[in-house]
Amino acid sequence: MTAFGKTPSLTRPQGAPVYLDYQATTPCDPRVVDAMLPWFTEKFGNPHSRNHRYGWEAEEAVEQAREQVADIIGADSKEVIFTSGATESNNLALKGVAHFYKDKKNHIVTVVTEHKCVLDTCRHLEQEGFTVTYLPVKADGLVDMDELDAAITDKTVIVSVMAVNNEIGVIQPLAEIGALCRKKGAFFHTDCAQAVGKIPLDVNAMNIDLMSISGHKLYGPKGIGALYVRRRPRIRLVPLITGGGQERGMRSGTLATPLCVGLGMACAIAKAEMGAEAEKLKRLNQRLLGGLQQRLPEIYVNGHLDHRIPGNLNISFAFVEGEGLMMGVKDLAVSSGSACTSASLEPSYVLRALGLDAEMAHTSLRFGMGRFTTDEDIDFAIDHIVEAVEHLRAMSPLWDMHLDGVDIKSIQWAEH
Amino acid sequence: MAYSDKVIDHYEHPRNVGALDKDDAGVGTGLVGAPACGDVMKLQIKVSAEGIIEDAKFKTFGCGSAIASSSLVTEWVKGKTLDEAASIKNTDIAQELALPPVKIHCSVLAEDAIKAAIADYKKKSGKDTEAAE
Numbered sequence: 001m002t003a004f005g006k007t008p009s010l011t012r013p014q015g016a017p018v019y020l021d022y023q024a025t026t027p028c029d030p031r032v033v034d035a036m037l038p039w040f041t042e043k044f045g046n047p048h049s050r051n052h053r054y055g056w057e058a059e060e061a062v063e064q065a066r067e068q069v070a071d072i073i074g075a076d077s078k079e080v081i082f083t084s085g086a087t088e089s090n091n092l093a094l095k096g097v098a099h100f101y102k103d104k105k106n107h108i109v110t111v112v113t114e115h116k117c118v119l120d121t122c123r124h125l126e127q128e129g130f131t132v133t134y135l136p137v138k139a140d141g142l143v144d145m146d147e148l149d150a151a152i153t154d155k156t157v158i159v160s161v162m163a164v165n166n167e168i169g170v171i172q173p174l175a176e177i178g179a180l181c182r183k184k185g186a187f188f189h190t191d192c193a194q195a196v197g198k199i200p201l202d203v204n205a206m207n208i209d210l211m212s213i214s215g216h217k218l219y220g221p222k223g224i225g226a227l228y229v230r231r232r233p234r235i236r237l238v239p240l241i242t243g244g245g246q247e248r249g250m251r252s253g254t255l256a257t258p259l260c261v262g263l264g265m266a267c268a269i270a271k272a273e274m275g276a277e278a279e280k281l282k283r284l285n286q287r288l289l290g291g292l293q294q295r296l297p298e299i300y301v302n303g304h305l306d307h308r309i310p311g312n313l314n315i316s317f318a319f320v321e322g323e324g325l326m327m328g329v330k331d332l333a334v335s336s337g338s339a340c341t342s343a344s345l346e347p348s349y350v351l352r353a354l355g356l357d358a359e360m361a362h363t364s365l366r367f368g369m370g371r372f373t374t375d376e377d378i379d380f381a382i383d384h385i386v387e388a389v390e391h392l393r394a395m396s397p398l399w400d401m402h403l404d405g406v407d408i409k410s411i412q413w414a415e416h
Numbered sequence: 417m418a419y420s421d422k423v424i425d426h427y428e429h430p431r432n433v434g435a436l437d438k439d440d441a442g443v444g445t446g447l448v449g450a451p452a453c454g455d456v457m458k459l460q461i462k463v464s465a466e467g468i469i470e471d472a473k474f475k476t477f478g479c480g481s482a483i484a485s486s487s488l489v490t491e492w493v494k495g496k497t498l499d500e501a502a503s504i505k506n507t508d509i510a511q512e513l514a515l516p517p518v519k520i521h522c523s524v525l526a527e528d529a530i531k532a533a534i535a536d537y538k539k540k541s542g543k544d545t546e547a548a549e
Contacts, residue, residue: 359451397458413450
């Protein structure tokens, strides 16, 4: 019980699958929706209108939301600008900084397991003539600090390392990375879409210069995010969107008052409830993993087991193909790292970056638990997964070979 | 991705899952695909003295479409001669299961599995005369 009252529960529509995909998105907290509603109708003013009460009250609401966002990351509200989401924030941070400082520095350092919106932005910057170093990760998904140290040169303008990976949930050592970047004179940007509201963050203690935030990953609305931009020492950006000069000239366009209010409320609730929520999720995580391990041999957790957010589990079920498994667990909403679920037919690049064989990457499922996940959901999931894996292993020629002691790697497979 | 009702039916109630004795002279075994590619099919046929496929079994590691394709072909090859079975085309499988374009490779793999099983049987039973000559 916090200042925001008892955490509400959400009822699942009849026949809907159990939702275990909280890294894809989260439902809006009903308390967030309640806070947003008046700003659609009676309080509809343009927060940039300076001439009347409609504008003033909207501006006040937006500024309160900005403070709530700043508060959860230990920033000043003047350092927070609203965007359409973490993808835009990542674009603005990387392109904005690279373009502003391009006459002095032309090198960017990032990591191969970053979200596509960081990697793709870096690709675009490479086409413009910037040099990008894509660092590998260790088998547990974490960055090697010595390699990062070696990669940063006096030409490095910005280092971009995500806080929490969206597929495997591992937490990068932000404070160490921040200290290193500060020492070497490179800006530190971190994509915190999966981290805000899940783990404690402090932009000053961690020497973070730019931070991307997403609304819909922390029980806020979709279509809104934020970018933290340090003011002391000041970081300059070339804006992506120009116009009326809103958001201190870094992001023009009329702010969406209800969405800003929603993001602010989501941050305030998360700050108050993060500790208790993490405890609950840790318990659910252990319940799920323990329950599966007890009943299924040959399952492997992908990513560091301890340096990860408690709401994530990524498991490879050896000898069972991920998409086939997803079809078997149709009463669960989960994601797979299998090729077959992607348009590219390539297995997850994040899992491959851990050094996982393609065949193990094909057998993975990602379980995302969150605020509204219950013990009953987890128990249901365990039964459902065990049943599906046993059904599919009984059908799997690879499982037979494993039982017969045949090393699958010793067979000459005809790749197709 | 939405699956056709036939794919779901074969996935949930696969026909002829299992194994035949691969050392039996009348049994041909085809193993196609690769774990790294996300699908492996093992298809076995038991051929009578008259050259008719009297039984078929499969095991498949793969997505729903791969499982359904192999399950379907075990039904189709039963009662057929080797030549009839060899004439089954991947397009027939894809059409029967209403596979989307991205899943066509599953039907191709099933066709390959039939051909591999027939080739294995012919080799074992010494009927692979064309190749021997």
